Amino acid sequence: MSATSTAALLEGETGAWELVVGLEVHVELQTATKMWCGCSTDFGGPANTNVCPVCTGQPGALPVANEQAVADAALLGLALGCDIAEVCRFHRKNYFYPDLAKNYQISQYDVPLCHDGRLDLDVTTDEGEQVTRRVGIERLHMEEDTGKSLHVGESGRLHGAEKSLIDYNRCGIPLLEIVSDPDIRDPETAQAYLRELQAIVRTLGVSDARMEEGSIRCDANVSVRRPGEELGTRCEIKNLNSVRSLGRAVRYEARRQIDVLEAGGEIVMETRHWDEGRGVTETLRRKESVTDYRYFPDPDLVEIHSSRAWVEQLRARLPELPAASRARLQQAGLSAEQAATIVAGGLLALHDEAVAAGAEPVAVANWCTGEVTGQLSSAALTPAEAGLTGAHVAELVALIDDGTLSTKLAKDVLAGVIEERGAVPPAEVAEQRGLQQVSDEGELQGIVDEVVAANPETVEAIRGGNDKAIGALVGQVMKATRGQADPKKTNELLRAAIEA
Amino acid sequence: MAADVTLTGLSASELAQRLRDREVSALEVAEAHLERIAAHDGVEAGGDEWVARDADALGERDVHAYLHVTAAAAREHAADVDRRRAAGEELAPLAGVPVAIKDVLTTRGVPTTCGSRMLEGWVPPYDATVTERLRAGDLVALGKTNMDEFAMGSSTENSAYGPTRNPWDLGRVPGGSSGGSAAAVAGRLAPLSIGTDTGGSIRQPAALTGIVGAKPTYGTVSRYGLVAFASSLDQAGPFARTVEDAARLHALIAGHDPRDSTSVRETAPDVLGPLREGVEGLRIGVVRELAGEGYEPGVERAFADVLERYERLGAEIVEVSLPHADYALAAYYLIAPSEASSNLARFDGVRYGLRVDAATAEEMNAATREAGFGPEVKRRIMIGTHALSSGYYDAYYLQASKVRTLIARDFAAAFEQADVLISPTSPSVSFRLGELVDDPLAMYLNDVATVPGSLAGIPALSLPAGTAPAPDDPDAALPVGLQVMAPLLRDELMYRAAWALEQDLGPLAAPTGPSALEVA
Missing domain, CATH: 1.10.8 (Helicase, Ruva Protein; domain 3)
Structure with a gap:
């Protein structure tokens, strides 16, 4: 096994291509309370019941960082071999969206809590070879989840909806974003990365990491290039609802990009939506006009200082x-x-x-x-x-x-x-429940004798050389004992009775 | 029971004493103030809740300090205080004294508008920490006071509900943005009130209305429930007619609050203990940059008189310099709008306040914000949005933040040489309604002396320091304010210096003249 084992290249009409994938994984922490307030993080309650002035962005309400969430984030960072920043801070990411109560998301920008980690993955290649691949982790930062919009109307989507309802229960639940380096070269490694991250998160007990409930979510940045050349233009794939769809989507997207490039086209930097039913990715939005989030340090929050002693205490807690x-x-x-x-x-x-x-x-x-x-x-x-x-x-x-x-x-x-x-x-x-095996010879002998007596034709057939027919008699004994007869002993007693 | 009108002329400390001595009941004190509000403030009096008249229905002699008067709740609270006092309960020092609250602090069940159409009719589901502390101290809340929209302005003319008038001259502004709270105290419509100060919004109106107003050290009064204008600068503080009253109210509202991450953990300074220690031997620094060009001659004369008095009282006058003070206003008008552009993003018509319906959520947001915000708020949101934009961030927001650090260092150095610093609070006396409303830059210059201290987070107050004529009326005698600034967490020093001067000056005469509000 080697950590630098090269992945298989993808063959195109005009030669070989290399796939390059980086993953952005979001993990919802399972803290008792939300990131900035005392509301419960329980999943699945009636809409807008786990809310307060803070997480619904009422005028005048202020956030206070959840210390448990910071500790959980740092613990995951340590499990991923990250360095923990001695001082980090929160920024505001400004954009308007109805399910974002304050119309800015509190996130981390220039200094994340954790940085420069790695994940080693055991991957079975297409050829069945076991290899270890190392994927670098650029950063792990803390942020908050948004609410959920429900669009009422025929389409079920925002466009054409009669009205939209918003449930803020999820708004403000602590969220971690884990950004990998673009080190992944095949779909299997991408899947292994996501699975391993899921396993680590669960082992630490910081999240149940259920993709179907959205407590772990994954976006994939996919590009292709000729081996050894500069990175190609990437597309971000969203709506990956399972480890399996991650593999399928990456495979599809790589092939799509190769086809475009080989036909003389260009890849446009964009966000693409994975359609699980049709097995294709489709343009969601173009990125040429990059959204300006106007990041700036959140003046409502203070810097987080992570002392060496605190980090070592956490490290000692790593299972x-x-x-x-x-x-x-x-x-x-x-x-x-x-x-x-x-x-x-x-x-x-x-x-x-x-x-x-x-x-x-x-x-x-x-x-x-x-x-x-x-x-x-x-x-x-x-x-x-x-x-x-x-x-x-x-x-x-x-x-x-x-x-x-x-x-x-x-x-x-x-x-x-x-x-x-x-x-x-x-x-x-x-x-x-009377489920013990009947291996008492006396008890079993009686049943065997009854079965043998009741099936003279089968007994004759066995005596005549049809050895397989004994199965039918074993079945009868089992039936009579409701499956509790010791099969070995039953066989012995039957044979003895038949031969007698 | 006939209300005693002279009660409204008493200071909070005097009222507290009479209440303790049971010479007067809290209900009588509340009634006296409500009666005066009904007579002079332009509210629809009667019923449980009194609402200010629409701007075009206000008379020229209506102060319009209040937007909302909680008459029934005030009477009920006052009666409760009286009952508990009668039962022999140990009450807080200011129990039963009325207070008015700037309409930027949330009050559960009582409308909070921030002077904006955007929040017309919004009833907060929770109390600000300051509101809670006032209640816990048994101050009787009379109502919510007028202000420049979202605390943006220096004259209270940016209120969506019409301007507040200055009790000293009802044709002039009370300053801003806490103009309603200042006018309420100056006009004897409340003995105490709460304002908020971002770049001078307590100190400048205190100066223009001839009362005391203090901005505590940033982080010593909780911002929880203070609807944010610029989070790194906003701070609530007291208005009163005497330094001692202001210090008492200050002591009541200050203290650590776990709901505000920027709340300092240290115990808030004891502003009352050293109040009467005098200024003998105290080093008082005169800030070279906060004088000269732009300061009205009358203001400068009053300031010169203050210096003489302090010297006579035994203080040591030293000249100090804040070399970067000249850049303070520019830095402030980048930092504050930047934060505001983000803080005010939540007013989108989705969850509360105004909603202007439209075909899509995006169009609804835009239509709501177009209709809900006034011109000054829009101007600052646009400035702030621009200053934070990628490509401009470094040149504007980041550069301004660096200037802020330099100014904080300037203050630290100046406080090596002096115990407190002084300057005129405002370069001018009160100006006429409408005079500067179309000239935002001239309006911003009102903050020139107050903004440096805001950027440094230090405590600062304004107290009356005599009167001066107005440039457009040489016969006028309008209040001039003295600003006293102290080092971080040394709020007691500014009160001490202010108290000594107040004793020397004697009480400022009540507003007089035909254009002044009559004060009984």
Whole structure:
């Protein structure tokens, strides 16, 4: 693996092209209160219920910076290897838009809180090779989110709307903007960057980073150039609603730009809208008349001084980051894929607890990445919401090991634990619901004898050499025991009875 | 109960004493002021809330200090103070004394217009911190006072609701932008009032109406609920008819507020303790640049008299220089409009105040702002927008910010040589209504002596320092103000110097003459 591994070039009619991508990611912080006021950041409440004079921009109201948000931002900066500015400040970005209550956004401009970081990504190339790619991080700065406009009318968009309604619940929620260097050379790395950032943010617990809810958003700056030449003109792609659409959009946009250039055209600097349904990007607005945001230092706020001691305190609070967790799991014998699934799926704590409770790591991983993930996702629950603990998983694995449960029964027991939201441990669930495996020979012998007696034709067929027909008899025994018969023992007893 | 008209002539401290001694009730004091407002201010008196008449329905002898009088709430609060006093409750020092509030500070449930059509009918959902502190000190709020629109102006003629008149001469301006608050106190329509000062908006009207007005150290009085003109300069402060009264009101409103990030954490200076210490041995600096060309001879004569008095009182007079003061006005008229252009962006017709309907949101914004803002506000928004534009930012806003730093350094150096600095507050006495209204540059020159201190954030006050004739009326005797400036967070020094001079000068005679408001 090498950090400087070159990406594959894109072939055009007239030769090879290199793709250049930089990403701007916005993350909504999950602080209890908004960036400048004491309003709750809860998502999904009735419109305009989490609002106050400050976040609705009432005349005379003033912002006060949320210290927790500053700490969260710096923590993410440290996780991304950034330097933390000793002194930074807030600027006003002035533009008129109805969902921006003050008609300026408080943001950072000349001195962001964090700068000069990097993210190392494990990427599988088209050829299946595992490489590590480093993407530089130019800056991470703090700002505030806007409200949401709802356009009432046939089109559902601003143009042609009968009227527009505005919900200011989101207005003033702390927002981080993370700007990468234009270091990305292929769509897979772009996707890996976004996924890794998501994983880090979740590991730090500063945001749930859900793209579908908009708590993490991504814009892509895409350009192409001949290898080794100057950067080409870029287009900014918006409306990327999933990691998958990021990959698709970058792929489409690169091809579109190559086609334009090869046909003798020019790329116009503009913002383009990704149409997920049609799989194309379209002009949203041209950038030739660059909006003048008239940035200036916000006189309502004071500078933020980050002492070395404070930064070191934060650094000491950094948990194990996803890359380190994956490496540790692989060392314990997990496959790279399993390690990635556990870390990205929010199952690391569950896994580590189960192992700490004495279970074997690979067995735990198999359960975590398989049945646990499946059942939790179909119930749309997190392990915590389901009440599922590592002790539960360890117990399940132990019950399988000692033959109390078959794999199939264990799945039912897991479902029972989740149903009870973890209030009843696996062994108890198995007992209450009568899910223990029947391996008691006496009990099983009776059932086997009945099945053999009731199916003389099948028994004859087996005796006549049709060995596969035994499956039907096993099925009958299983049916009679509601699936709880020990399959191995059943087989043995059946054969003995048939041969008798 | 017949109101005692002479009550309106008493200072806040005298009223407080009589209230404490139960010689008079807070309700009687409130009634006396309401009666005088009803008689002289041009309001539709009667009912719970009194509203100022439309500008064209105002008489030539109506002061028009108030835009809105909360008569019922004032009576109720006063009666409550009386009840609690009667019950033996320990009350705040100024409990029961009336106060008027500039219409730029939010008052929950009471309309706040900022002198603009833009906010006509807007009822704030919250109280400014200053409003809360007044209430907590049991001052009885009489109402909201007239002002230049969004505090932009030096004569109160930029109010969308018609100008306020100067009680000394009802044909003249009271200064601005806090002209309503100043005229209310000068005209005995309130013993105390609150103004705000960005470039001189408390000090200049105090000077022109012959009262005391102080701008505290920037950051010592919370700006929460003060509708922003220029955030880095705005500061609320007291108006009163005596230095002691001003200091008492100052002490009440100053103090740290966690809702204002620029609020200083240090305890606000004790302005009352050292008030009567006198000026013996105090080094009083005369600022060389704040004199000479542009200052009316009458103003300069009054200033010369002040110097003699201070010397006689044992102060040491030193000459100091603020080398960059000549650039202060230019820097101020870039910084303040720049901030204003952003601060006033929120008035867009979406959430509150005026809305002029149009086909699209953008057109609605534009139509609302076109109709809602007056010419001076538009002028400053345009200047500020230009000064912040890319390509001009460095030459204008950034350069002005550097000048500001230099001026702050000038003051720091001057305060090495002197304990306080003095100058005339305004280069002129009160001018006639309409005289400068079409000449913005001449109007801006009113701030020439007050703006340097604003840029430095230092505390400064104006107190009456005699009278002078007007250039257009040699027989007039109009108030002249003396500005006293002190180092950052040394507000007590300016009060001390002012109190000593006030004692020496004796009380300024009430306004007299046929064009003056009659004062009982």
